[in-house]
Structure formats: structure tokens, C-alpha cells
Amino acid sequence: MLQFAVEVPDGNSVAALVSPAVTSPAAIVVEQESGRILYERNAHKKRPMASTTKIMTAIIVLERLSLNTTVLVSEQAAKTGEPSPWLKAGDVLTVEQLLYALMLRSSNAAAVALAEACCGDTKTFVAEMNQKAGDLGLKNTHFANPHGLDQEGHYSTAADLAALARYAMQNEMFRKLVCTKEYVLELPGRKNPIVFKNTNKLLQEADWVNGIKTGLTPKAHQCLVASGSRNGVTVISVVLGQPASAVCWEESRALLDFGLSQYRLVPVLEAGEVLAHARVPYHRDALVQLVSSGPLTVTAHESERVTCSVSIEEPLTLPVTMGAKFGRAVAVVAGKEAASVDVVAAKSYNSASLGRKVTYIFECLGGSVASLF
Numbered sequence: 001m002l003q004f005a006v007e008v009p010d011g012n013s014v015a016a017l018v019s020p021a022v023t024s025p026a027a028i029v030v031e032q033e034s035g036r037i038l039y040e041r042n043a044h045k046k047r048p049m050a051s052t053t054k055i056m057t058a059i060i061v062l063e064r065l066s067l068n069t070t071v072l073v074s075e076q077a078a079k080t081g082e083p084s085p086w087l088k089a090g091d092v093l094t095v096e097q098l099l100y101a102l103m104l105r106s107s108n109a110a111a112v113a114l115a116e117a118c119c120g121d122t123k124t125f126v127a128e129m130n131q132k133a134g135d136l137g138l139k140n141t142h143f144a145n146p147h148g149l150d151q152e153g154h155y156s157t158a159a160d161l162a163a164l165a166r167y168a169m170q171n172e173m174f175r176k177l178v179c180t181k182e183y184v185l186e187l188p189g190r191k192n193p194i195v196f197k198n199t200n201k202l203l204q205e206a207d208w209v210n211g212i213k214t215g216l217t218p219k220a221h222q223c224l225v226a227s228g229s230r231n232g233v234t235v236i237s238v239v240l241g242q243p244a245s246a247v248c249w250e251e252s253r254a255l256l257d258f259g260l261s262q263y264r265l266v267p268v269l270e271a272g273e274v275l276a277h278a279r280v281p282y283h284r285d286a287l288v289q290l291v292s293s294g295p296l297t298v299t300a301h302e303s304e305r306v307t308c309s310v311s312i313e314e315p316l317t318l319p320v321t322m323g324a325k326f327g328r329a330v331a332v333v334a335g336k337e338a339a340s341v342d343v344v345a346a347k348s349y350n351s352a353s354l355g356r357k358v359t360y361i362f363e364c365l366g367g368s369v370a371s372l373f
Contacts, residue, residue, distance in 0.1 A: 003311045008268050008331075017261055020254035025241035027251065028158040029259040032166055032227070032234035036301065038259040043159040046140050047240045050215025050223045051106045052161055053148030056129050058103055058177065059168040061114045067096040067173070069117065076122075077113040081149065082106075086194060087113065091187060099173075100183040104196040106214060111147035122146055133160075136167055150219040158238040165212050165225050165236045178211030178227075179203065201249055202226055202256075209256065212236070222248040228256040232299045235259035266306045268331045269296040269341065275329060278316040280349050288316060289346040290326050296341045304334040310343060320349040 019039055028043040030036060037043075073091040086101075087109040093101075095117065101110040115125035122145065129143040141164075144154035156164075168174045181203050183196040202209040208228050215223035222242045227234055237255035242248040269275075269292045280286040290312065300306050312327040327343035 003309060005307065005309050008266065008306045008308050017258065020251065020258050022239075022251050022255065023242075023247065024239045024251055026158040027237070027239045027255060028162050029235055029237040029255040030162045030166065031259065031263075031301070032169060032236055035163070035166060038235065038262055039255060040159070043162075043238075044140060044157050046155045046157055048150060048154060048217065048220035049148060049156040049161060049240060050150075050217040050220035051108075051148040052156075052213050052215040052223050052225045052238075053143065053146065053154070054102050054106065054111060055161070055164055055168050055213050055225060056132065056143065057111050057114060057125075057146045058099060059164075059171060059174060060125070060128055060132055061095060061099065061118055062171055062173055064118050065095045065114075067094065067099075069095045071095060071098060071113055071117040073109075073113050074116055077109050077116060080109045080112045080147065082108040085109070093185075093187070097185055099177055100180065100185070100196055103177045103213060104180060104183055104198045106199050108147040108149060111145075115146040133164075136163060138163060148215055148217065148220075150217045158240050161225050161238045161240075162236050165227065165238070169211065169227065169234070169236070175211065178213065200224070200226065202228075202253055205249075206253065208260075209253075210234075216245070224248050224252045226252045226256055228260060230260045231263065231265050233260060233263045262302050263299050264302065265297055266300050266331075267295070267297050268306065268308050268339075269329060271295045272346070274346075275310050275343055276312055276327075278312075278326070278345075280316070280318070280320070286349070288320055288349065290343050291346045292329055293323070293325075293342040293344045296329060296331050296339060298331045298333055298338045300333045300338075306338075307332045312343065316345075318349055320345050320347070322346065322348040 022041050026042040028040040029038045073087050075089040078087050078089040098110045098114050101107040115122045119125040133141045138160040141156040141160040144151040181198050184193050186193045199214040208230050211227040212225045222245045223240050225238050227236045237252050239248050239252050271294045273292045274289050276290040277287040308331050310329045314326045324345045325342045330340045331338050
């Protein structure tokens with residue numbers, strides 16, 4: 001096997017970035033996949049987190065219950081306080097419908113209904129929430145209820161909520177829920193359908209924003225866990241305790257933008273770029289170009305080094321078909337494989353005939369076929 005390196009261009013340089021002027025009591029922005037902290041402010045200070053609590057509620061339900069499981073709404077769930085009551089005792093909904101109410105409308109009643117469906121009662125469900133927090137290493141988080149209404153002993157931190165969001169965003173259905181802008185629910189006995197509009201205004205403002213959850217109580221003030229994706233990179237921001245809602249939206253978007261701006265697209269290889277040559281058997285001067293099967297581009301943080309290695313694994317034997325794989329080109333970001341493309345033949349060659357083989361032998365000996373006659 002032949003291995004060698006290919007020089008990687010610098011890509012688009014990232015200009016010096018100025019951190020956003022964040023005034024919120026606590027904030028953080030992290031990269032989704034690695035957890036790299038891109039900005040933080042009082043990120044480990046314990047604070048009430050309002051309805052961002054529902055991130056944990058949703059992920060436990062998603063991991064425990066089927067979406068089509070039916071739930072009978074209890075009196076306890078129906079009377080749970082929220083700005084616009086809509087659930088009634090005796091209503092029957094699916095887990096999926098309640099999850100949309102939970103994450104879009106931020107329904108406290110849906111949180112209790114789901115908790116009861118999952119564990120029988122909210123006390124047991126809250127114990128599950130705290131167990132999950134421990135499993136995820138959220139050392140500065142404690143839950144007292146499944147909805148986030150102000151209660152003694154109910155708190156988290158910006159850093160812990162970012163870690164929780166990173167975990168939750170690995171779940172496909174969770175991602176679908178938190179990026180949905182509107183959901184229409186029709187219930188028996190209701191004259192008109194109920195429309196859930198996502199409380200996350202950033203989803204309406206920027207097409208690259210894709211989640212996650214708002215929160216607002218008198219004690220917690222405005223809170224927002226948000227996410228955004230660009231060029232294959234997703235970042236998660238958390239803002240806690242902001243008294244002014246407008247500022248919470250502005251600072252959350254600025255944090256997402258700041259985090260994403262720290263990454264650049266690096267073009268490693270173009271499609272058809274010549275990476276090596278291989279001699280064609282029985283052809284003294286013929287070479288087959290081995291080229292990249294397609295473009296190779298990666299996204300890297302401004303501090304990360306990008307390299308490319310090429311390995312030729314298959315010996316060239318006739319016949320050779322154009323596009324046949326002979327190896328692999330690998331882009332490495334910060335020492336880890338990030339992406340790859342095949343190394344393929346750029347031209348076809350048929351099998352060598354007996355005459356071609358005889359000619360080749362005499363050419364190698366310095367003679368010619370004609371000298372035999």
C-alpha cells in the first residue's frame with residue numbers, strides 16, 4: 001500500500017471575530033458535535049430555567065414511549081396552570097400530539113400528561129429526570145417538576161442546558177419537533193382545530209435556525225436554548241435570566257451567529273484532481289492517472305489544522321476500467337478523519353494481447369518485433 005500527503009489550501013481565512021456584547025446574566029454557545037465552547041458568560045451559575053425544562057421532559061418521553069401511544073388526560077394534568085388552558089380532563093391524545101403541544105405551545109398541562117403517561121405520576125417522572133441529569137453529567141441541574149414553573153429546588157446552568165440540548169438533538173424526532181413552526185391539532189368535541197405556533201421567534205427570523213426551546217417565568221425571566229446550522233456545522237446557544245424578551249432574542253441570535261462564524265469551509269480536493277500515476281502493464285510509457293472521484297470539502301474551526309492523506313491500496317492490473325477504485329483520499333481535521341473520497345482511474349485500458357506482451361518484452365530488451373524477421 002502506498003501512502004502520501006496532499007497539500008491542503010488554507011481555505012477562506014476567518015477574520016478576527018469580536019465577541020457579542022452579551023448582557024444576559026448567563027449565556028453560552030457550543031458546537032453541537034464536539035461540545036467546543038465558543039463563548040460563555042457565567043455559564044456554570046445555577047439559575048431557574050423555566051420551560052427549557054421541557055427539553056428533558058421531551059427526551060425522556062421519546063426514549064420511553066411510542067409516539068402513537070394514547071394518553072388519557074387526568075384532572076391533575078388539565079388543571080396545571082398555563083396562560084391559555086386548552087386541555088380538558090378526559091381528552092385522549094397521542095404522545096406525538098402532546099409532544100408538539102409541549103415543545104411548540106410550551107404547554108405545562110401537556111408536560112404533566114406526558115409525565116403521568118410515562119411513569120404513572122409526576123413525582124416518579126421527576127425522579128427519572130434527575131436520574132437522567134446524573135447520567136448525562138449535569139452536575140449543577142436539579143428538577144422539581146416536568147414543566148419549569150417556578151419552584152424551590154428547580155434549577156440548571158447555561159452549560160448544563162447546552163449539554164442536555166446536545167444530547168437531545170441527536171434524536172431525530174426531537175429535532176423534528178423543535179424546528180416545526182406550526183402544528184394543527186383536531187380534537188373530538190372541539191368546534192375548531194387548535195393551532196400550536198412555536199414560541200421560538202428565531203425560527204421565523206432566520207432559515208438557518210432549527211430549534212430549540214423558550215422559557216419564561218417571573219423568577220427565571222426570559223430564557224432560550226437555541227440552535228442553528230450552517231455549512232454542516234450546528235451550534236447551540238443558551239441565554240438565561242434576561243429581563244427583556246427582545247434582548248433575549250437579539251443576544252441568542254448574535255451568539256449563534258458568532259459561533260457559526262468561527263468555522264470555515266476548506267476545499268481539500270477538486271473532482272478529478274490528479275493524485276498519482278500508475279504504470280500500465282505491458283505499455284512502457286503509458287501511465288494511468290489516478291484522480292479524486294469527486295470534490296472533497298470539510299468544515300473546520302478557525303484553530304483547527306486540515307490535512308489530506310492519500311492511500312493507494314490496489315495494484316494496477318489489466319484490464320483497467322475508468323472509475324475503478326484504487327484507493328482513498330482522506331481529509332483530516334484536528335487529527336480526526338472528517339471526510340473522504342475514492343481515488344479512481346481516469347482512463348480505461350483493455351487486457352494486453354499476446355502480441356502486445358511480446359512487443360513489450362522486446363522493447364524492454366532494446367529490440368523490436370521486426371528484428372525477428
